Structure formats: structure tokens, C-alpha cells
Amino acid sequence: MGAPLIELVNVNKSFSGVQVLFNVNFKVYPGEIHCLVGENGAGKSTLMKILSGVYPYGEYEGEILIEGNPVRFFSIKDSERAGIAIIHQELSLVPEMTVYENIFLGNEIKKGAVVDVMEEIARAKELLKKVKGEEISPTAKAKDLSVSMQQLVEIAKALSKNPKVLILDEPTSALSETESENLLSLLKELKEQGVTIILISHRLKEVLKVADSITVLRDGRTVAYFDCKKEEVDEQKIIKHMVGREITNLYPPPLSKPSDEVVMEVKNWSVVDPKTGRYLVKDVNLKVRKGEIVGLFGLVGAGRTELGLSLFGNLYRYFVQGEIFLNGQRVHFRKPADAIRYKLLYLTEDRKQKGLILINTVKENITLSNLKTLTKQMVIDELEEIAVAQNFQKKLGIKARHVEVKVSTLSGGNQQKVLVAKGLFVEPEVIILDEPTRGVDVGAKYEIYTLIRQLAMEGKAILLISSELPEILGLSDRIYVMSKGRITGELKGDEANQEKVMAYAVI
Template sequence: MADNILEMRSITKTFPGVKALSGVTLSAERGEVHAICGENGAGKSTLMKVLSGVYPAGSYGGEIVYEGKTCSFSGIRDSEHAGIVIIHQELALVPHLSIAENIFLGNERRGRAGLIDWHRTNAEAAKLLGSVGLDEEPTTPVGQLGVGKQQLVEIAKALAKDVKLLILDEPTAALNDNDSAHLLDLVRGLRERGITSLIISHKLHEIEAIADHTTVIRDGKTVETLDMADPAVNVDRIIRGMVGRDLESFYPSRESRPGDVVLRVEDWTVRHPSQDRLVVDGAGFQVRAGEVIGIAGLMGAGRTELAMSIFGRSYGRYVSGRAYMHGKEIKARTVAEAIDARIAYATEDRKAYGLNLIDDISRNISAAALGKLSSWGFVDDHRENHEAESAMKSMNIKAPTVKAIVGKLSGGNQQKVVLSKWLLTDPEVLFLDEPTRGIDVGAKYEIYTLINRFVEAGKAVVIISSDLLELLGTCDRIYALSAGRITGELPVAEATEESLMTLMTKEKELIA
């Protein structure tokens, strides 16, 4: 008989106008890695917030049985005292405090007279850092660490609270391959120590590699729990449970019919905003009407810097270079001038730079095109709402009304709001920076379909992505970038992950 540390029975959670969870059940065995999968908006994060006390007892229906006892958590502190710790996708660390201070924040190591014992604090922090494989001084400010190391600090913080059940919400979403592999190895180590891990992730190959069981949630309901040791269970099987159908292809088909060159960039050179070094060095490319091109490169190669600097010089210090729209040179020296030149840029960080999370869908969609929606300096509210409603319908944005707050939408729906905002500006060229980061396979397919629809209307798209398979599945041609310089260009029919990686890692002195 299974030794279950957790049973969630008939969990129901309702928000105004939305039933987020409807009779969800979930059981996790002691010392296992249990994955929770589902499309954006399926209810995964809501379920974990119920479990961790973010949504307190009384605000939901159903029963939580933890270590054989029915529990009612009134807040996070209650669940942490029981040994349940949640690590959210947006890390809860204070950048100006040291690693040790962050680890024991709210759980301070005190000495005599109630004062903090700093020697004990730093000594225990060093021991915890060793247990998660992080070779950093406990006194180092957290803000000096990369995202991968910050994730490890969060796990060390959980271990300091004597965690028995660790909840990880998209733990590798913002990590590179090496950091992701290290974190997954750490989770395996926690399993060997008898600690149970619940992992929410859209990276299904990682789930396939690490999970013992996978529970699939769809539309706020439990669909099934899969035993990952079963040879019949693979990524395709998980996807079928998530979306309720087989995805014949991860990428919708599109017949490529490139037309005339829309945007041409020559000898584009940009200096770092505060350092004396080039982040983009003589880069050049072109994109045609009805075409999708990709820009591939490793972290720090200058992909985002290239796109942002073209988009109104919104990054770095412009040095040289020319941009031509339909053969005519353009001077897009500000974001407003870039929009007027019919260039749009959807940022890789939609929450920090792409959206106003505390405002509604209508205001977010209209934000970049207020000139089209106003007269005499006043926005036409009726027209603004009409455009937002049209976008909700055409983009299949799932929300009660256009007055729904964007911060409460799922990641996939937030991304559709970002796209809607830029499409309302009627661009000729659309830069998409990591367009499907942190969203599920079903929402990804919808985004790819929207991209196809855009280019079939004779527009041009430039995709920047860390996922080489995504570039190979969506683009007509792919440019590789290394150390700020274009190292090669391949038609997608000739490109492979290996050939792209060769170009992406080409040494600077060999480029010229």
C-alpha cells in the first residue's frame, strides 16, 4: 500500500466569474517526485496555493490530508511549520540582503537577549549552501547571483525550515540547460533524503526524466495520474492528457511564400549602456514580407540587445548602422518613432516590461496605439473597448470580460494580450523575444498559429528564442549570433540543432 504524505480531496476554488478548481484530487507518496501538468489556466498554481495556505482554509472547498491528518492552513506560516514550503516562479528573495539573511529571513538564528547570532547564521547558511551545491560566501548579496543560483538559495531556504514537502512552480523556466540540469539533480538528491517534491513545469522532457508520477489537470479538473515507470507513458501521452487530443505536430504547417524585403539592417553596432564594450557588433540581416526569420544565440550573445536597439534604440548606446523599411532608410531613434515606422517588439519579460499587471485587458491592449483611439487628447473608451473585445475574440483570450485584470490571467493569455497590443499598432515587422517562454504546449500552438496568420497577411516576423526546436519548427531562415556578431544564416531546410550550435559558438576572432 502506498505511503501517501499528501491527499487533496475534491478541492474546489472559485473566483468572481471563474471556477478555477472543480473537485480536484491529488495524492503524493512520501519521498517521490510528483509532477503536475496542464495547460495555462488549468488550475495548477491555484491548487498549490490552496495547499500552501496562500489561499487559506475557508476560501475553498474540499479536504487536505497531510501526514494522515486533516489540515486547515490559515496562511503560509502555518504550512511551513508543518514542513510544506512553496517556491514560486517569481523568486521571493531580497536582492540587497546577503544569502544568509535571505535564507533565515523570518526564521532568524538568535542568540542572547534575542539578538541575531551572525556567526551561527553564516555558519548554518554555509552548510545549507553546501547541501545544494552552491559555492558562494553566505555574506554575498543575493542580487549578485544569477537566476540559477538564486533558485538554489530558495531551496536552501526551504531546507532551513525542515521541509518535508517541497513545491516548485516552474523551477527551470528561466534557467539555461546547465542550471536546469543541476537543479534537477538536486531534486533527485532530495528524493534520496525522503523529501517529497511537487513540480509544476511546462518542460515535459524534464518531467519525463525526473518524475515518479504525473497528475494531469485540465480546465480545473483532475484528468488522470500517470505512472512514469510505465513504458507507454511519454511526452506525447502527457500532451494528450493536457489538451484532450493528440497534437499531430507541435508546430502548425505554413506554406512559405516570401515576398519583397520589408526590413533590412546593415552594420548595426551598439555599445553597452554603462560598460565600454560592444553588445552588438556590425550585425546585419533582412526579413521579407510573408516570412519568419529566427535569431539564435547563447545567453549573452546579444539577441535581445539587437532587437531592442532597433526598436527605438531602447537598449544601449547606438554607435552605427542603418535600417531600411521597404528600401527607404528609417530613423527610429525613439520607441514612438519605431512604432510610427511600423516596427513592434514584444519583450521576453512580459510581466516586467510588456504589461501593466494591475490594469485591465482593454487598457493593456490599447497602450501602444493610443494615437489611433483618441481625439483632442482624449481616449475614446467605446472604441478602446471595441478593439479589445475584437482582440479577445480573434486571439482566443480566455477571460470574463475586457475589464479583467491582466495580472490574474494565465501566462498564455497574458502573452496573447501582449501580441494584441502590438498588432493594434498595425506593424509591418514584429519582433517576438522568447514568445512562448513559460506557457504550455497548447497555448504555444495557438501562438504559432497567430504568427502564421500574421505572416500570411504579408507581414514579417523576427523570432528570438533559446529553444532551437522552436526556431526550426516556425522559421523560414535562421541567423546565428555570437558575441554580438552574425556568424551565419541557414534556410530552415538545411538547419539542424548541431549546425546552429556550431555557428552560435563560433569564436569571435574566427568570425571575420
């Protein structure tokens, strides 16, 4: 086997004071396919960004060794020079440019001062052949290609730099079954040609098909290393390490029992991305009862957020099929305002971009969705408005000097509480909470959990979308698990455990 080609030793990394990687060790041998697995937020992408120079030397602690020699990368260019190429999860082709322009973007082939277009097209053809993308025309525009074709162009682009190591971050999350198969066999072929490959994925079946070795990360720590040639590895074994997180009694106990009354029912709900024509959500059926907290778990690309947004008036104009029933009555929402009128509310995972108006005050944010109730002949009753905002501030414990300060000055946890207050002001019956504790510190998390319990006690029907397994298990009366846009499992809260849920999520 010899010496590792790449070795990361005792890597530590923090983002503004929050440590995300703890003494991580990671090694890859030449000529193998190495898989890096872990839950969302385990630190996989961060680790690969350190290896590829996205986070430059000095922003992390620890050492990178290539063929035994310590190296320092100050930029992506440095890592490319050392033979490392990375393909990020988000495809990064310029849609309006042609395939060959994209492949050589930043590394243009020049003849004197001008770009040698003929040579670029010829080289692009060779590279596309190498990735089994002969049917792609080098002069087509990137936006006219399917997602899987764009992926091949990305790989061709990476190969144009003649890398020793190719890193792929969740390359199959946007692909269909057959497309994934093709991609995996391509990776095997590249391996035969001597390219070492690091594959980040949570599709364990795929991982087991191609991996020569596997590293499992959990909460920023290396928890397992498997050499697939020496030992028998199966899904159960990996899942056990992925989810071995401690569930502390961080979760407040239920305050009430859910009733039998179904408030929201969704039937045969499918969502198609109009740009790519792919299914984001497929044939989803679910029910939420009065006073019930229903967890919806899924890993990256499972389609949870798209499900939530499409139910809530479909702002992003997906193609949608299916039926929503509220209290037994079929409803149809053309915009978020319709959903709000019917007391269905979705609280976004992205509070800064889609949830709050950061340059406005706490008061203005809280009342925005339902200002009409505070008006007399079109004029806002400011005293009443302030009273409402102060009420929420007290009830939710929003830490702000007063309600007239700008939301941008609050901490993440308090911003999240403002978002929740904003939602509650429309007095919803059904609340879809999308990652309500993302970017929130531990203390504020507990307060938000307590609040969710209280809402359930008040009889609200709650659909809790989260990629944090302990959170789902700690709060849910019932759990749906999504993978690739489908609901792959349904569990009662008391029968569920981490292994069972994760097994459905990695299907």
C-alpha cells in the same frame, strides 16, 4: 507504495467569478519526485498556492489531506509548520541582504533578544553544503550571485525549515543546460535523503529524467496521472494530454490572403539581460509579410515578450545585437518613439502597468502616442481629438458611455480595445500584439480576433505573440515557436496542429 503523503480532493477555485480549477484531484506519495505539468494558465501555480497556504482556507473549495488527515492552512506559516516549503517561480531573495540573512529571513536564530549571527552563518554553511553550493559564501550579498546560485540559496532557505515536502515552481526556466542538470541531480539527492519533491515544469525532457509520477493539468482539470514505475511514459503521451483542448470555431475566417512582400525582417537578433548576463533571446530570425498574421508561440520563459520589447526601441535597455529591416531598409531604434516613427508598434501584454494610463480618459489614452497630428501651433484641437476618439469607439465597439470616462472604469476587454485603438492611431504598418486577449472574456475575445483579421486585410503585418495555443492555431498564417530564447520551429498555419507546436515549445 502505501498511503499518499499529500492528497488534494475535489479542489475548486475562482478568481472574481472566473473559475480556474475544476474538481482537481492531486496526490503525492512519500519519498518521490512528483511532476506537475501543463500549459500556461492550466492552473499549476494556483494549485500549489492552495497547497502552501498562499490562498488560505475558505478561498477555495475542497480538501487537503496530509498523511490522511484533513488540514486547514490559513497562512504560509501554517503550511510550513505542516512541513511544506515552496519556492516560487520569481526568485524572492532580498538583493541587498547577505546569503545567511536571506536564508533565515523571518526565522532568525536568536540568542536572547539579539540575532545570533555566528550561529546563522555556521548553519547557512551547512545548508549550502547540503545543496552543493559550497562555493557560495554565506556573507556574500544575494545580488552578487548568479541566478543559479540564487536558486541554490532559495533551496537552502527552504531546507532550513526542515520540510517534508519541497515544491519548486519552474525552477529551471531561468537556468542554462548544465545548471539545470545540476539542479535535477540535486533534487534526486534530496529525494534520497527523504524529502518529497513536487516539481512544476514544462520541460518534458527534464520531467521524464527525474519523475516518479506525473500529473497533467489542462484548463484547470486533472486530465492524466502517470506512475512512471508501472508504465512507459514518453513526451508524445504527455503532450497529447497537455494540448487536448478543443478548438471550437471561435475564430473568424481569414478575410484576405497575405501578400509576398516582406515588411519586417529580423536577422540574428539576440538579447542579453544586463543584470545577469544571460541570453533572453538568441539568434532569432523572422519575417512578417504584408497582410500576414504570424503567430509566435512559447511557454513561460521562452523570451517572447523580451523579443517584442527589444524590437520596439528597447526601452528596458537590454544588450541587443542583430538587425531589423523594414521594407528592405535597415533601421535602428534607440527608443520607442523611433520605432513608432517608422510605423512599427508593440502593444504590451500588461495593459494596466505598461499600456494605459488608467486615471486618464478613454480619449486621452487613444490619442497619446500621436497627439502631434491633432495640434495647431502646439495646442490640441479638442473637437478633432474627440472626433478621432469617437471614431475608434465606434469602429472597435468600445463599450463606454462616452470617450471622456476614465479607462479604469472599463472592463478588461474594453480596456484592451482602447489599447488597440491607441496603437492604431499611429497608423502602424507592423503591429506586434503581445497576448492581446489576456484577461478578456469570450465575447470580447471574438471581437478582438475579428479586428486582427480586419487589420490583416488592410495590409498590416501582424506578429501575434500568445501562449494560448488554440488562438495561435486559429488565426496564424504562419507560426514560429520559441523555447529558451531560440526559435525552435516554423510551421505553416495549415500544417500546424497542437501536438506539433507543443513538441517544439517543450524542447
